[in-house]
Amino acid sequence: MHRRISVLMIAAALVLSGMTMGVGAVGATATDAESGGSQAVSTTTDSAALSHVASATLDNQTSGGTTVTVRQVYVPDGGFVTIHDASVNDGGAKVLSSVRGSSNYLSPGNHTNVTVRLDDPIENTTTLVAMPHKDTDGDRIYEFVSGNAEIDGPYTADGEIVVDVGTVTASATVSISDQPTDGSSVVVDRTEMANGGFVAIHDSSLLDGATFESVRGVSPKLGAGVHEDVRVTLDEPLQNDDTVIPMPHRDTDDDGSYDFVTSNGEDDGPYTDKDGNIVLDSASAELTDTANVTMADEVSGGNLVTVDSVFLPEGGFVTAHDGNVSDDAFGSVRGTSEYLGPGYHENVHIVLDEPFTDDNATVVPMAHKDTNDNERYDFVRSEGNNDGPYTDDNGAVIDQATLDIAANFHIENQPSDGRTVVVEHVDLSEDGYVTIHDASLNAGAVTGSVRGSSEYLEAGYYDNVTVTLDDPLRQSTTVVPMAHRETDGDESYDFVTSGGNDDGPVTTNDGGLVIDLAKATVDSQVTFEAQTTSDTNVTVQSATLHDGGFVTIHDASLLEGAVFDSVRGTSAYLGPGTHENVSVSLDSLEESTTLIAMPHYDTNDNQQYDFVTSEGAADGPYVAKDIVVAPATVNVSDVGMGAGNASATVTLNDQTANGQASSVDVASATLSQGGFVTIHDGSLLDGDVFDSVRGTSDYLEAGSHEDISVSLDDPYTESGSIIAMPHTDSNDNEAYDFVSSEGGADGPYTSGGDAVVAPASLTVRSASVTFEDQETEGDSLTVASVTMSQGGFVTIHDATVGDDAIGSVRGTSSYLEAGTSEDVEVSLDTPVEASGQFFAMPHLDTDGDETYDFVSSEGAADGPYVTAESEIVLAPAQVTLADGATDTEMGGDGGSDDTPETTESGGQPGFGVVVAVLALLGAALLARRS
Numbered sequence: 001m002h003r004r005i006s007v008l009m010i011a012a013a014l015v016l017s018g019m020t021m022g023v024g025a026v027g028a029t030a031t032d033a034e035s036g037g038s039q040a041v042s043t044t045t046d047s048a049a050l051s052h053v054a055s056a057t058l059d060n061q062t063s064g065g066t067t068v069t070v071r072q073v074y075v076p077d078g079g080f081v082t083i084h085d086a087s088v089n090d091g092g093a094k095v096l097s098s099v100r101g102s103s104n105y106l107s108p109g110n111h112t113n114v115t116v117r118l119d120d121p122i123e124n125t126t127t128l129v130a131m132p133h134k135d136t137d138g139d140r141i142y143e144f145v146s147g148n149a150e151i152d153g154p155y156t157a158d159g160e161i162v163v164d165v166g167t168v169t170a171s172a173t174v175s176i177s178d179q180p181t182d183g184s185s186v187v188v189d190r191t192e193m194a195n196g197g198f199v200a201i202h203d204s205s206l207l208d209g210a211t212f213e214s215v216r217g218v219s220p221k222l223g224a225g226v227h228e229d230v231r232v233t234l235d236e237p238l239q240n241d242d243t244v245i246p247m248p249h250r251d252t253d254d255d256g257s258y259d260f261v262t263s264n265g266e267d268d269g270p271y272t273d274k275d276g277n278i279v280l281d282s283a284s285a286e287l288t289d290t291a292n293v294t295m296a297d298e299v300s301g302g303n304l305v306t307v308d309s310v311f312l313p314e315g316g317f318v319t320a321h322d323g324n325v326s327d328d329a330f331g332s333v334r335g336t337s338e339y340l341g342p343g344y345h346e347n348v349h350i351v352l353d354e355p356f357t358d359d360n361a362t363v364v365p366m367a368h369k370d371t372n373d374n375e376r377y378d379f380v381r382s383e384g385n386n387d388g389p390y391t392d393d394n395g396a397v398i399d400q401a402t403l404d405i406a407a408n409f410h411i412e413n414q415p416s417d418g419r420t421v422v423v424e425h426v427d428l429s430e431d432g433y434v435t436i437h438d439a440s441l442n443a444g445a446v447t448g449s450v451r452g453s454s455e456y457l458e459a460g461y462y463d464n465v466t467v468t469l470d471d472p473l474r475q476s477t478t479v480v481p482m483a484h485r486e487t488d489g490d491e492s493y494d495f496v497t498s499g500g501n502d503d504g505p506v507t508t509n510d511g512g513l514v515i516d517l518a519k520a521t522v523d524s525q526v527t528f529e530a531q532t533t534s535d536t537n538v539t540v541q542s543a544t545l546h547d548g549g550f551v552t553i554h555d556a557s558l559l560e561g562a563v564f565d566s567v568r569g570t571s572a573y574l575g576p577g578t579h580e581n582v583s584v585s586l587d588s589l590e591e592s593t594t595l596i597a598m599p600h601y602d603t604n605d606n607q608q609y610d611f612v613t614s615e616g617a618a619d620g621p622y623v624a625k626d627i628v629v630a631p632a633t634v635n636v637s638d639v640g641m642g643a644g645n646a647s648a649t650v651t652l653n654d655q656t657a658n659g660q661a662s663s664v665d666v667a668s669a670t671l672s673q674g675g676f677v678t679i680h681d682g683s684l685l686d687g688d689v690f691d692s693v694r695g696t697s698d699y700l701e702a703g704s705h706e707d708i709s710v711s712l713d714d715p716y717t718e719s720g721s722i723i724a725m726p727h728t729d730s731n732d733n734e735a736y737d738f739v740s741s742e743g744g745a746d747g748p749y750t751s752g753g754d755a756v757v758a759p760a761s762l763t764v765r766s767a768s769v770t771f772e773d774q775e776t777e778g779d780s781l782t783v784a785s786v787t788m789s790q791g792g793f794v795t796i797h798d799a800t801v802g803d804d805a806i807g808s809v810r811g812t813s814s815y816l817e818a819g820t821s822e823d824v825e826v827s828l829d830t831p832v833e834a835s836g837q838f839f840a841m842p843h844l845d846t847d848g849d850e851t852y853d854f855v856s857s858e859g860a861a862d863g864p865y866v867t868a869e870s871e872i873v874l875a876p877a878q879v880t881l882a883d884g885a886t887d888t889e890m891g892g893d894g895g896s897d898d899t900p901e902t903t904e905s906g907g908q909p910g911f912g913v914v915v916a917v918l919a920l921l922g923a924a925l926l927a928r929r930s
Contacts, residue, residue, distance in 0.1 A: 052076040054155035058130035058166035062273035064173040064192025065121040066226060068101070070114045070130045070164075075155065077134060078108040080142045082154075083116050084129040096145045096576035097547045100128065104478055105140035105439055117413070119476045119521045119546075123194050123224065125169045132162055139440040146474035146544050148577040170194035172248035172271035176283040180311045183237035183287055185217070185343040188230040188246045193271065196224040197250045198258045200270075201232045202280075204243040211265070216244070218258045221251060229346055241287050247280045289313045291367040291390035295401040299508050300408045301427030301483075302356040303461035305401075307337070307348040307365045315342040316370045317377050317387065320350045323362035325398075330380050336368070339375035349425070351461050357429070359405045359509065367397040405429050407483035407506045411518040415624040418472040418525030418544070421452075423481050423516075426462040430485055432506065433457060433493050436467050437480040447496045453484070456491040474544040474578055476521045483514040487847045487861055490654075498656050499870070502846050504860040511858065524622035526551060528597035528630035529704040532647070532672040536589045538634055539703065540571070540582040540597050547601060548576040550609045550619065553584050554596040554629075564612050568595065573607035592635040599628055635672065647672045648726035648749035652758040658765050659868030661716040664695070666708040666724050666758075674702040675728045676736045676746065679710050680757075682721035690739050696727070699734040716764050718789065724758045765789055767865035771840035771875035777882050778831040783813075783824040783840045788865065790844060791818040793852045795864075796826050797839045797874075806855050810838070815850035835881045841874040 057072040073081045081103045088098035101118040122128075132155045133144055144152040154161045172193040179187060191199050199219040206214035217234035232246075248271045249260055259267040271279045292311040310318045318337045325332040335352035356363065367390040368379055378386040389396040408427040421436050434454040441449035452469035473479075483506040484495055494502040506514050527542040543551045551571045558566035569586040584597075599622045600611055611619040622628045635647065651667040664679045677697045684692035695712035716722075726749045727738055737745040748755040770784040786794045794813045801808040811828035832838070842865045843854055853861040865873045 053157045054132040054162045056081055056130040056132050056162065056164045058128065058164040060167045060169075060274055062169045062171045062173075062279070063122065063194070064226070065123060065170050065194030065224060066118055066192060068116050068118060068128060068130075068168055070103070070116060071112065073103075073106060073111045073114050073130075073132055074109070075106050075111075075132050075134075076108060079106060079132060079134045079155070080104075080152065081106065081111075081114055081116065082131050082133050082142070082144065083118065084131055086127045086129070088129055088131075093548060093575045093577075096149060098129075099145055099546070101476070102133070102142040102144075105135060105142075105442065117519050119523065121194070121224065122168060122170045125167065128166060128168050130164045130166070138443060139438075139445065140443045141439050141477050143475055145546055145576065146578050167274070169274040171273055172197075172279045174199065174246045174248050174279060174281050176244065176246050176281050178284040179286070179344045180288045180290075180292060181238065181285045181344060182289065182313045182342050183234070183239065185231055185233045185341075186244050186246075186283075186285055187344050187346065188219075188232060189346075190226065190228045191222070191230060191246070191248055192226045193222060193224055193248050193250075195250060196222055197248060197271070198222065198268065199230055199232060200247050200249055200258065200260065201234060202245040202247055203238070204245070206245055207243075212261045214245075215261055218249075221256045221258075231341075231343065238285060238287055242285055243282050244285045245280050245282045247278065290392050291397040293318055293365050293367045293397055293399050295363070295365045295399045297402045297404070298408070299404045299406050299512075299514060300356065301429040301459070301461070302361075302403065302405050303352050303429075303459075304408060304425060304427040305335075305350050305352065305363055305365075305403070307350065307399075309344065309346050310340065310348055310365070310367055311344045312340055312342060312367055312369075312390070314369060315340060316390070317368045318345075318348055318350065319366050319368050319377070319379070320352060321364040321366055321398075322356070323364065325364045325366070329384065332364070333380055334363070336377045339370060339377075355429075355460075356403055356405060359403075361403045361405065363401050363403055364398050365401070404509045406508045407432075407514040409434060409481060409483065409514070409516060411479070411481050411516045413519045414521070416473060416520040416522050417624040417626075417628045418474060418522045419469055419630070421467050421469065421473075421479055421481075421520055423454075423465045423467065424463070426454075426457065426465045428457055428459050428462075428483060428506075430459050430506075431457065431491075432459075432483060432485045433503065434465055434467060435482050435484050435493070435495070435505075436469060437482055438473070439478045439480070441480055447500055449480075450496050451479070453493040453495075456486065456493070472525050472527060473520055473522045474525050474542075475546075476519065476523075479518055479520045480515050481518075485860070489848055492654075494656070499658065499866070501844060501863045502656075504857075507858065507860065521624075523547070523624070524599040524628045526597050526599050526628060526630045528595075528632040529706070530633045530635075530670055531703040532635040532670065533589065534636070534702075536569075536586045538569075538584050538586065538589075538595065540584060540630075542578065542580050543571075543574060543582050543597075543599055544578040545574055545599055545622070546576060548574060549599060549601045549622070550574060551582055551584060552598050552600050552609070552611070552621075553586060554598055556594045556596070558596055558598075563616065566596075567612055570600070570609045573602060573609075589634070589636055592633065594631055595634050597630045597632070635670075646728060646749055647751070648675075648756050650677060650724045650726050650756060650758045652722065652724040652760040654761045654763070655722075656763045656765065657716070657868070658866045658870065660766070661762055661764055662712055662868065664710045664712065664722055664724075664762065666697070666710060668704065668706045669700065669708060669724070669726055670704040671700055671702060671726055671728075671749065673728060674700055675726060675749070676700060677708055677710060678725050678727050678736070678738070678748075679712065680723040680725055681716075682723070684723055684725075685721075690742065692723075693739055694722075696736045696738075699729060699736075716762055717766070719761070719763045722760050722762045724760075726756050763790070765844065765865055766867075767792075767842035767873045769794060769840050769842050769873060769875045771838075771877040773878040773880075775880045775882050776832055778828070778833065780811075780825050780827050781832070781838065781840075781877075781879065783826060785820060785822045786816065786824055786840070786842055787820040788816060788842050788844075789818060791816055792845045792865070793843045793862065794821075794824055794826065795841050795843050795852070795854070796828060797841055799837045799839075801839055801841075801874075806859060809855050812843070812852045812854075815845065815852075832879055832881055835879060837876050838879045839874045839876050841872065 055074045083100045084098040087094045100120045101116045103116045174191040175189045201217045202214040216236045217232045219232045249268050253267045294308045320334045321332040334354045335350045372386045410425045411423045436451045437449040451471045454467045488502045523546045525544045528540050553568045554566040569584045571584050600619050604618045648671045650669045669677050679694045680692040694714045695710050697710045727746050731745045767788045769786045772784050796810045797808040810830045811826050813826050847861045
């Protein structure tokens with residue numbers, strides 16, 4: 001049953017967004033509606049989709065606490081379905097804090113059985129509300145809470161917010177697969193428990209009523225949440241093939257011990273669903289002493305392989321051999337697993353000692369014994385005397401799989417402080433990076449979706465790679481780690497700054513991207529930057545609090561365990577949502593020091609900070625994997641001190657521009673007394689203090705600033721030096737007067753008597769090409785002139801270039817050095833077969849190997865030069881096939897006379913890594929590997 005909440009009270013309740021919610025709808029359940037109970041809701045019909053009215057159906061259901069399933073969602077314009085708790089009924093700030101979780105982006109239309117992962121799991125049976133939300137900014141990221149309800153608001157119909165309500169029973173789920181066993185243990189695939197407890201394994205006598213006698217074994221105590229591949233050792237081993245029945249049990253007496261049998265069912269009873277039925281699953285357990293191993297073809301970086309399953313009756317190892325195993329049993333060993341106990345194992349990771357490097361390599365997983373019982377693999381070092389393979393009627397127990405050598409990694413759903421994301425397994429076949437994209441990648445924001453990238457990683461295997469995000473996450477969202485290559489050899493991630501020309505993504509043999517997906521749960525995020533203050537106030541640049549609360553400033557004694565005594569000050573109460581430039585007054589601040597910003601809850605809802613006075617019993621800190629904190633250096637300066645005593649720092653990175661550079665991006669600057677950041681060119685080093693000024697920033701307040709864009713009055717048209725120099729505002733008019741006053745005002749900040757500067761290199765990529773009408777025998781064309789600032793190639797495309805950038809390539813020149821080349825003859829790999837229009841296009845040598853790789857890399861390397869307006873540099877010419885050759889004029893290979901429109905490189909079909917990524921996203925299933 002679909003419901004819509006009246007919005008007559010919207011203006012009063014949703015203070016931040018101008019929307020509120022009626023009271024009656026949230027308390028109503030699906031049962032109420034079906035029985036005709038009184039409620040302040042209206043219902044939609046099953047033809048909602050036909051009338052473009054959003055709808056949702058949330059059935060009463062059983063959940064393990066972390067997920068809820070919405071049976072049906074219709075979002076006419078796309079969006080999300082969000083799960084709120086019943087406090088949404090209170091309106092106001094509760095509309096934000098009531099959000100328990102939201103779906104991934106849903107495309108326009110109808111969706112069934114949408115699973116919503118809850119950021120805040122439920123522990124008790126509760127009423128929840130499903131609410132379809134719009135994607136108002138089109139980025140496919142749910143930002144209703146972090147956007148203070150001004151973004152991604154709910155769908156409405158006839159003046160009412162569309163919702164449905166259901167009762168969710170907090171219980172458990174469990175699943176198990178058929179499996180071989182030696183009788184001593186079984187493996188439960190997955191269990192989810194709202195309150196934690198145990199998984200008991202019953203045999204088939206349970207079906208005959210033997211409730212207690214059927215218990216064969218019990219897992220250790222498991223915490224609330226999801227657990228996978230739970231191995232349960234059987235106290236009474238199986239003697240025959242049997243049906244095994246996993247059953248989640250509560251720990252009702254909270255003693256950490258399974259007491260269901262010994263208490264005759266009084267304690268630790270089983271979880272039950274919404275209808276009172278016991279939660280369980282069943283599978284066949286086949287008693288066997290024959291080992292088995294299975295492995296499917298997979299994408300790998302060559303340093304890690306994953307064996308799908310292995311059964312070892314007496315324990316041992318699973319070893320990865322290469323395809324030469326039949327000729328060289330010892331030399332073929334590439335790596336082996338850790339010791340595995342007797343029984344069945346799934347998803348066994350093997351880190352290889354000798355990587356696979358050849359594409360389509362054969363890997364042969366082989367089950368090995370531990371014959372000397374030392375839990376160490378000795379097969380090779382003992383020359384086969386120990387730890388030999390398990391055998392069956394066909395010989396050694398093996399399987400075989402093919403490796404697509406590219407990259408591989410796995411990321412788990414995880415709590416995050418918004419500043420970091422951890423990728424558990426990273427396997428790279430070549431040097432590169434792991435980049436974190438957000439869900440806007442699926443909306444086409446190839447570079448705009450990048451939130452951060454790892455440090456440079458050499459080819460190899462890595463555990464738990466922490467990626468610090470340049471653009472923090474402010475709300476729970478899907479994160480997409482993607483493997484990127486190091487193409488330009490500078491060991492710096494340049495995919496975004498190069499507009500996608502450098503450091504493009506790794507692709508598989510079938511053209512897929514190597515990615516994975518996970519949910520990053522962000523309840524709080526805080527940004528606290530280095531700054532200078534002349535009083536006892538500090539500024540927290542940004543704080544997002546899902547449930548509202550405070551931001552507290554601790555001093556560094558917190559790191560030594562002084563939880564309460566380290567508190568120096570706290571903010572006023574902050575409602576749920578995002579708050580910018582939060583001022584916190586400190587009790588004292590006498591010298592420069594490290595301070596730590598920490599977001600806290602308002603657990604007792606009195607809007608007063610009681611953490612210290614309650615000795616931690618109230619208003620505790622927000623926690624992700626650890627307590628959410630943001631440290632920063634705070635410098636103390638005297639009020640009104642002269643410029644000579646002022647201090648500044650500035651960071652400027654090397655950067656690249658296409659065509660010309662009209663602006664320079666300064667990574668960061670801290671100015672103790674405010675002022676400007678000026679960009680000088682290299683003539684400054686020759687003493688040209690004033691004429692070297694290319695541009696200056698707007699006025700900057702005292703404190704720290706990041707990502708400062710400085711527009712240049714005199715743009716760079718060729719590569720050169722850039723020098724960032726912080727300047728004071730000595731006459732306090734917030735206007736840069738250094739040049740006009742000939743140095744009499746707004747002089748530079750100094751340190752040790754020298755001006756504070758940060759030099760860097762600016763690379764300007766530019767090209768031009770002249771391609772004249774000509775006659776040809778068909779096997780070559782001549783480019784009259786090409787000029788390339790960084791060297792590269794000039795490529796001949798036919799007239800299909802607008803539709804197929806790679807397929808249109810007819811031939812390319814040899815590598816051309818930087819500068820101008822004239823009368824460049826280009827031999828054609830695909831001859832001209834008909835008169836028509838062709839195009840000469842200068843291409844970069846992005847990977848520096850002086851070999852044209854644009855086609856073989858499917859656009860990932862050696863992309864075209866583009867202008868400052870992001871248009872591809874190219875020149876058309878009419879090519880006439882000489883007499884004696886067949887000329888169909890408008891024939892298939894000759895092309896047409898239509899000149900492809902030069903648009904921004906991100907939108908021109910086929911060009912650059914940016915467009916290549918879009919094509920991969922749209923044309924093929926992404927290579928998501930777990």
